Amino acid sequence: MDALLKDIADRVGRAGLLTGDDVAARPVDWMTGAGCRAGAIVRPADTDELAAVMRLCHDADQPVVTHGGLTGLVHGGEAAPDEVVISLERMTAIEAIDPVGGTMTVQAGVALQRVQEAAAGHDLQFPLDLGARGSCTIGGNIATNAGGVRVIRYGMMRQQVLGLEAVLADGSVVSSMNRMLKNNAGYDLKQLFIGSEGTLGIVTRAVLKLQPILPSEQTALVACPSFEALTGLLQQMGHQLGGALGAFEVMWQSHYRLLTEESGRHAPPLATTSPYYALIESLGVEDESNAARFNQALASAFDAGLIHDAVVAHSNAQRQGLWAIREDIEGLLEALAPMFTFDISLPIPAMQAYVDALETALIQQWPQARMVVFGHLGDGNLHVSISVGSSDPETRRAVERRVYAPLAELGGSISAEHGIGLEKRDYLAVSRSPEEIALMRTLKRALDPQGLLNRHKVLAPDA
């Protein structure tokens, strides 16, 4: 690797290459704090430098691992000593904003929050939002097709990208920086790079779609008497709020009770005796009509027996208080550690039976097991937190099998929004048929025949 690193240093300069202790000092996993084990970290200043680096790596048969903000949850950033990390941390420019067309052109290393703030500066919004906004990068959001809390209204990252530029494994640059909502001139190549976790190319720049701001946020926490009422409520809110439904987050009783009454971390805004709680948001241009519509929809839901209790936030502080329950991951960790967390999706009509059966199965195997469920119901996405009293790898695998296996028959997914990385790689066949995995391998071979990009991530080595 030394000869290669010398060639790379010649191209990217002193600021562009980290080796030795500078590599080990970098945490690569925000959960464990583990240091980076890669042979080197290359920090190109622009696309040309990155392309040159990839040409060198390609010629030297050198595998690389791409790093964005390192906020992923599936060990996508792990690198072995014989790998070189490519970090986009110096490519953070916001290159252009077109407020008329509603687009922003950026380098892939820019943090999501900076994009959100730059859009707001033009009285527009970039609607993707997730907890890691301050650290995660647009390139990482694209590579993992990030989701978050506004998917029900605005879609995932895939829907926010109009164009992008990527460097392929051989160092060639594919620039597809489309700025229009409509462009059917041949294959839509950007789709290849969105959600493929850096295994088909390295995203270097992107054109993002901006949206009008909807400043009025009406928020309520409601209690539902049954799962049937909960899904009826989702449908009715869709009908009555039209395009204004901005969030429909659900907490199973296990989750709501744990974080309020049981832990004492939050005063319960509603009694903890209902089986399901939904956090509902309506987005609008101004408060008066948005509130009127929202309150009317809630009143109809009462009349229809879909909810039997509700609290509406009347201030931003109250609104944040309701969200704080839903987002209190720390509270979950405190109560359930050692804990395994899962990010799955399945058709909504199948959810209740799946959750009930999983809990029964867990308790059968581990009588002290606890399971807590919340999620983005409208997106079909559940986050399941499970504690069985141990976190050793074998226990983990046993729990994983319990969680994932039933999804095959239901047409569910082992990853709703976190991706596959290394963590879920060996379960890919639960959610994907042999023909689908074969086609993924065909694509990987076509774009990266030497297997240099994020080696063995997403797809296991060929048998």
Added chain:
Amino acid sequence: MDALLKDIADRVGRAGLLTGDDVAARPVDWMTGAGCRAGAIVRPADTDELAAVMRLCHDADQPVVTHGGLTGLVHGGEAAPDEVVISLERMTAIEAIDPVGGTMTVQAGVALQRVQEAAAGHDLQFPLDLGARGSCTIGGNIATNAGGVRVIRYGMMRQQVLGLEAVLADGSVVSSMNRMLKNNAGYDLKQLFIGSEGTLGIVTRAVLKLQPILPSEQTALVACPSFEALTGLLQQMGHQLGGALGAFEVMWQSHYRLLTEESGRHAPPLATTSPYYALIESLGVEDESNAARFNQALASAFDAGLIHDAVVAHSNAQRQGLWAIREDIEGLLEALAPMFTFDISLPIPAMQAYVDALETALIQQWPQARMVVFGHLGDGNLHVSISVGSSDPETRRAVERRVYAPLAELGGSISAEHGIGLEKRDYLAVSRSPEEIALMRTLKRALDPQGLLNRHKVLAPDA
């Protein structure tokens, strides 16, 4: 081909195979009425039959052409005597509707309008809409990534598809019938088949995303004093209507005047002296608040000098009367025949200069030239109709060069929503870089190495 057709007949039966006069009697192009020239038309009853047919064709090195509703505009359905047409016309089932999850599962040969009607039966909508709704099929909508009049609110066909199933060139079946909004379990394979015009696989089934109905439609035609005012209006409507902006269609004066005053086909609702006219629609749950918000937005636009005249539709008949001007393609044909029509997209800030320069260039070459422009401004999509007094192929090519060449520098597209097919294939390099076209060829080779699927469409034969 005879031995192959015998094998196919054994598999699909009498109803599944048309030959001889039955083939020639089928129009393949709704514009010219030209008959089908293919060696045979195969009409499989289901995916299994189609897969068996493709295995036979693959073994015999037999190229095929896929047919949906044949409403395309770029000669994608043309077939030579040595090709076999695969028509999905017998695969028209609506297999399932899930009103809770908001999904519909269909076979690819079902007509768009049937899907729209089936959704309405469950108090939901399928939002893709275009003039050919009665004939065009979901498979064709997917293969061409169809657009239409609601893209500014709901996106193109790509955004309406949750999952699909496709038969590959070798007859293998890739079933990716995802039903959830979120699924990041590996590469999103459906994206390969959306918008690739049947050159990478034949779409056989799909899971479609349904949306809540927005029954209130407020519509206005407004006159703008300048292009700057027009784009200011687009921005302001975006801000003031939030997610309710359902259409923002623009007619240049040339278009509006021709179809009203000049031809006498429509009484002009507004004087014909303004340079730009916009047809604006606001979608809402109920009329009262939607109308109030819409009228307030129009009043603000007056105050800001963005519009200097407006008419708001107060009945469905008035609404249809306004849309009739915008959609009167027959009126254009009557006035401009022989006429060439174009479907392009370009960044909104570049539009005015592009249109002006194009008109000047046309008149310089053909002093009697007439050019009429309308389009989906919010999508960056213009439809340009040009008459220069002749329709011979050489004149057509000369006009095409005038229209397409300037798009390269502007980052525009030679096809916004119609696709490439055969008609635009030789101009692909105007909108796509050599690296992009090389990557398209890589995908084509990886999925269809023998080049059997829609041969020489989208991508010209290798040099």
